Amino acid sequence: MKLDVLSQFSSRAIRFAAMGLMAVVLTACSGMNLFGPPKIKEEPIVPAQTLYQGALDDMDRQYYQTAITKLEKLERQHPRDPLTEKGKLMQVYANYRIGRFDEAILASDRYLALYPSSxxxxxxxxxxxxxxxxxxxxxxxxxxxxxxxxxxxxxxxxxxxxxxxxxxxxxxxxxxxxxxxxxxxxxxxxxxxxxxxxxxxxxxxxxxxxxxxxxHIEEALYRLTETYLLLGLTTEAKSAAAVLGHNYPASDWYKRAFELLGKQGLAPELNSGSWLAGVRA
Known part of the structure; x- marks a missing residue:
């Protein structure tokens, strides 16, 4: 009889201990957010003027990255505040100043989309x-x-x-x-x-x-003279040299073109039917 009572008492004690241990484990798990998404820590709201002035001060000291952080927070916390428009403009400039050119381009596109009449x-x-x-x-x-x-x-x-x-x-x-x-x-x-x-x-x-x-225009006209000659298109070659000489008579490229034609007994002469007649100044 006494053994039965002790046995029952021991069983109850074990169950209570197990329940207590489970409660501790669950409490710990709850604290670690193992049974749900982590709690989002709310960002403290900073007045728009404070963020904007802080960004201005940072930019005066050329702390452009910290200025960008403040301006992004201004945009996030105060999307409808008039200072946000100025902040978006400052983001374009700040990104450009620190060589973040892709970010500057994206920031400019956002600004132009939102304020096309600015x-x-x-x-x-x-x-x-x-x-x-x-x-x-x-x-x-x-x-x-x-x-x-x-x-x-x-x-x-x-x-x-x-x-x-x-x-x-x-x-x-x-x-x-x-x-x-x-x-x-x-x-x-x-x-x-x-x-x-x-x-x-x-x-x-x-x-x-x-x-x-x-x-590159002078060399381009010389190369045309040279390449047309290689193809045997002497009329076009003479036209290219004529345009080169008309527009850049003192150019070394013209002297070279003139000599190149001379080696074949040719001289610069513009053909009025050539496409080059349309580019002569």
Whole structure:
């Protein structure tokens, strides 16, 4: 009888101990969020003016990354505050200043989509175009960035021709044009060296017709003279040399073209039926 009572007491004690242990385990698991998603810690709300002024102070000290963090928080916590528009503009500039050009381009696109009538649009277009421009590689690389810069600068110039930023955009356009022309020349010389004369002529012609303000125009006209002669198209060769001499009479490229024709008893002469007659200044 006594043994039965002790046995029952021991069983109850074990069950209570097991239940207590389970409660402890569950409490611990609950604290570690093993049975549900982790609790999201709420971000303390900072006044919009405080975030904006803090970002301005950071930018004055050239702490652009910390300024971007504050501006992103301003956008996140106060999406409808008037300061948010200014903050988005500052994000474009700050990303550009630290060389995060892709982020600057994305930030400019967001700003232009949200505030297409803003007085700051010319500036944002200039920043976007210059972010492309800053990434332009040498002429042996793909020139998509040059094309993107040209498109953006032209958008700025065509829509805001009196903007102070349009002046700088025009100057940078010449460099971007030169990049594209240089790429065409590089490919054209390759084709010419491999005996692919028709393909080479197409590249040089592209430079003459599209990139007349580039520094490659004189060589392009000489290469046309040279390549037409290689194909036996003397009339076109003389026309290319004539256009070169008319526009750049003191050019070394013209002297070379003149001598090249002279070796075959030819002289520069523009054929009025040639496509080159249309590009003569």
């Amino acid at each position: 007085s700051e649009v010319p500036y944002v277009l200039w920043l976007k175009g210059t972010a492309y421009f800053a990434q332009i590689k040498d002429i042996t690389r793909d020139q998509q960035l040059s094309r993107d810069a040209i498109d953006t600068y032209n958008l700025l110039i065509n829509n805001y021709p009196r903007s102070e930023h349009a002046v700088d955009a025009r100057d940078k356009l010449l460099v971007a044009y030169d990049q594209l022309a240089g790429k065409e020349m590089s490919v054209g010389r390759y084709y010419q060296g491999n005996g692919q004369y028709a393909a080479a002529i197409n590249r040089f012609r592209e430079v003459v017709e599209r990139w007349q303000t580039s520094t």
